[in-house]
Amino acid sequence: MKAVCILGATGSIGQSTLDVLSRHQDQYQLYAVTANTQVDKMAEICRRYSPQVAVMADAESASLLQAQLTDLPHLQVLGGEQALGEVSAAAEVDVVMAAIVGAVGLMPTLSAVRAGKRVLLANKEALVMAGHLFMHEVSKFNAELLPIDSEHNAIFQCLPGNYPSGLKQNGVTKILLTGSGGPFRETPLEQFSSITPEQAIAHPNWSMGPKISVDSATMMNKGLELIEACWLFDVPHYDVDIVLHPQSIIHSMVAYSDGSVLAQMGLPDMRTPIANALGWPDRIVSGVEPLDLVQVSQLNFEQADENRFPCLRLARQAVEQGGTSMAILNAANEIAVQAFLQRDIAFTQIAELIENTMNHVQSRQTDNLQEILQDDRKARTYTQQTILNG
Numbered sequence: 001m002k003a004v005c006i007l008g009a010t011g012s013i014g015q016s017t018l019d020v021l022s023r024h025q026d027q028y029q030l031y032a033v034t035a036n037t038q039v040d041k042m043a044e045i046c047r048r049y050s051p052q053v054a055v056m057a058d059a060e061s062a063s064l065l066q067a068q069l070t071d072l073p074h075l076q077v078l079g080g081e082q083a084l085g086e087v088s089a090a091a092e093v094d095v096v097m098a099a100i101v102g103a104v105g106l107m108p109t110l111s112a113v114r115a116g117k118r119v120l121l122a123n124k125e126a127l128v129m130a131g132h133l134f135m136h137e138v139s140k141f142n143a144e145l146l147p148i149d150s151e152h153n154a155i156f157q158c159l160p161g162n163y164p165s166g167l168k169q170n171g172v173t174k175i176l177l178t179g180s181g182g183p184f185r186e187t188p189l190e191q192f193s194s195i196t197p198e199q200a201i202a203h204p205n206w207s208m209g210p211k212i213s214v215d216s217a218t219m220m221n222k223g224l225e226l227i228e229a230c231w232l233f234d235v236p237h238y239d240v241d242i243v244l245h246p247q248s249i250i251h252s253m254v255a256y257s258d259g260s261v262l263a264q265m266g267l268p269d270m271r272t273p274i275a276n277a278l279g280w281p282d283r284i285v286s287g288v289e290p291l292d293l294v295q296v297s298q299l300n301f302e303q304a305d306e307n308r309f310p311c312l313r314l315a316r317q318a319v320e321q322g323g324t325s326m327a328i329l330n331a332a333n334e335i336a337v338q339a340f341l342q343r344d345i346a347f348t349q350i351a352e353l354i355e356n357t358m359n360h361v362q363s364r365q366t367d368n369l370q371e372i373l374q375d376d377r378k379a380r381t382y383t384q385q386t387i388l389n390g
């Protein structure tokens with residue numbers, strides 16, 4: 001029996017993880033679940049899946065949860081940032097699903113890494129903002145890092161088992177990172193400034209949380225994934241090509257020196273990468289329907305257009321600059337996306353704000369966590385101030 005902790009259990013990835021776990025109750029036991037403020041949803045999860053510990057991000061939400069679950073005497077309810085870190089590093093835990101959205105997921109995910117857990121990484125922002133440090137800690141503490149992002153999980157499946165010895169040495173020439181192009185791949189550019197949050201979060205293929213849905217619409221998601229791929233597979237950004245593939249059936253590919261290109265395919269359902277990482281190296285049932293290629297019938301590919309999606313260019317710029325540029329890019333994006341979702345800014349202002357913040361907040365080459373967090377805060381404050389100033 002493996003004990004699992006889900007950071008971000010109330011979210012889209014959290015729910016898919018609970019679904020996969022419920023199919024394997026003989027192999028996995030749910031030890032802990034965490035959430036931010038969705039108390040009712042958390043109470044429902046606790047009743048249905050019987051974890052031993054439930055953590056809310058703040059004390060007030062924790063006491064509201066406790067009050068709803070007085071009839072579950074064996075459940076321990078905790079609250080606060082420190083508790084999030086403690087539960088992901090708890091001795092009882094074998095596997096941590098890191099599925100909190102945004103930079104706030106960095107500390108509890110790092111805690112799991114430093115406790116040498118098997119870490120299933122959905123929280124790409126953690127790796128984007130502190131990739132060098134993060135990967136260093138993975139190796140120092142012997143953690144097992146498995147990618148959940150469908151693209152990175154696909155790349156992981158297409159790479160040879162000893163890829164950490166070097167991609168070139170293993171004959172890898174390119175990583176082909178696929179993306180659907182989101183809901184606005186063909187929308188006339190003059191309509192971009194009037195795109196609403198409802199339109200932006202309606203992804204054609206995937207059902208996801210609001211932040212990553214907007215990131216997919218601006219294609220910042222692909223930009224963040226480019227950075228994520230560079231850290232996870234130790235590959236320079238110019239060896240990662242972004243390819244648009246509107247059907248989202250191929251989840252990414254690896255090209256080899258003999259001309260072979262290996263692709264991983266499947267229906268767009270996050271339960272596949274979750275089951276893959278949970279069971280690895282074994283294959284376990286995910287609940288996803290088999291892929292019927294005759295029904296899909298066509299797989300199309302297009303070049304990604306950086307004029308249409310300037311966030312792609314900004315992400316490449318950040319990874320080229322290195323250091324805290326990536327934390328600055330990520331922080332500015334989080335603030336801009338939140339402002340867009342609150343209807344404070346237009347869709348097109350997301351990229352403008354990020355570029356402006358990248359031009360004004362000085363980045364530095366550092367591996368010091370406090371300095372990374374400082375630059376993250378500076379970028380947030382600067383972006384917020386720019387929004388307030390109109």
Ligand code: NDP
Pocket residue numbers: 007008009010011012013014034035036037038039057098099100101102104122123124125148149150206207208209210211212270
């Ligand atoms: P959701 O918005 O659906 O869920 C986010 C989760 O994080 C919720 O459990 C939420 O709790 C929790 N959370 C939010 N803020 C805080 C906080 N301040 N402190 C503690 N917990 C917090 O996001 P997704 O599941 O869509 O995405 C999660 C991560 O996975 C993201 O990094 C995303 O990029 C990545 N990812 C997602 C994919 C998808 O298909 N959804 C695909 C690939 C990657 P509450 O519900 O209480 O607010």
